[in-house]
Amino acid sequence: EVQLVESGGGLVQPGGSLRLSCAASGFTFSRCSIHWVRQAPGKGLEYVSAIGTADDTYYANSVKGRFTISRDNSKNMLYLQMGSLRAEDMAVYYCARERAGSNHGDYDHWGQGTLVTVSS
Amino acid sequence: QSVLTQPPSVSGAPGQRVTISCTGSSSNIGAGYDVHWYQQPPGTAPKVLIYDNINRPSGVPDRFSGSKSGTSASLAITGLQADDEADYYCQSYDKSLSARVFGGGTKLTVL
Numbered sequence: 059e060v061q062l063v064e065s066g067g068g069l070v071q072p073g074g075s076l077r078l079s080c081a082a083s084g085f086t087f088s089r090c091s092i093h094w095v096r097q098a099p100g101k102g103l104e105y106v107s108a109i110g111t112a113d114d115t116y117y118a119n120s121v122k123g124r125f126t127i128s129r130d131n132s133k134n135m136l137y138l139q140m141g142s143l144r145a146e147d148m149a150v151y152y153c154a155r156e157r158a159g160s161n162h163g164d165y166d167h168w169g170q171g172t173l174v175t176v177s178s
Numbered sequence: 179q180s181v182l183t184q185p186p187s188v189s190g191a192p193g194q195r196v197t198i199s200c201t202g203s204s205s206n207i208g209a210g211y212d213v214h215w216y217q218q219p220p221g222t223a224p225k226v227l228i229y230d231n232i233n234r235p236s237g238v239p240d241r242f243s244g245s246k247s248g249t250s251a252s253l254a255i256t257g258l259q260a261d262d263e264a265d266y267y268c269q270s271y272d273k274s275l276s277a278r279v280f281g282g283g284t285k286l287t288v289l
Binding site: 093102103104105108116118119152157160162163164165166168169170171 | 180211212214216218223224225226229230235265267269270271275276277278279280281282283
């Protein structure tokens with residue numbers, strides 16, 4: 059069974075940093091592109107970042123230069139290092155798997171999400 | 179101000195049919211990028227309903243169907259049931275932004 063389990067969320071002050079993790083299991087992690095998608099309280103879904111199988115990385119304009127995505131295929135782990143956090147970064151952060159073999163495909167599996175609160 | 183535009187809400191009685199539209203532009207849907215649809219019941223993570231415009235993952239009832247034409251796409255739900263109450267999102271890729279984009283979401287209420 060495919061599982062994605064996020065962790066690392068919490069309360070952080072504006073300007074602070076936080077690292078999110080996503081533990082993957084049930085599939086060949088190294089062969090899949092994995093994304094971060096966030097959802098602010100009461101709002102819609104927003105793409106944040108993605109990492110491909112060749113460690114190619116992609117970012118939404120809203121987080122470029124502040125967030126860094128990375129992966130450790132030996133541990134089946136995905137990370138999101140978030141810096142210079144702003145109030146508007148407050149959201150539930152989901153890791154999501156891109157459907158294998160697709161180009162700009164859908165997210166066929168999602169984690170349960172981890173909440174990041176940015177407040178002084 | 180989402181790149182893809184969805185109606186904020188739709189409603190229907192049990193057993194009825196509803197459709198949810200997703201309007202984009204020549205930079206995303208109109209450029210030929212596929213549209214995907216997600217269902218998100220309250221307090222849960224999203225789940226894919228339709229991928230690549232028309233395909234249903236295994237386990238998704240055939241009451242859900244997708245279509246795409248020009249710069250728009252639609253999700254149709256027939257035989258509405260109470261547990262269809264959820265938020266629905268469309269998603270595609272935008273070549274100008276070089277990023278995945280979502281619609282603002284549509285809240286479905288079953289009357």
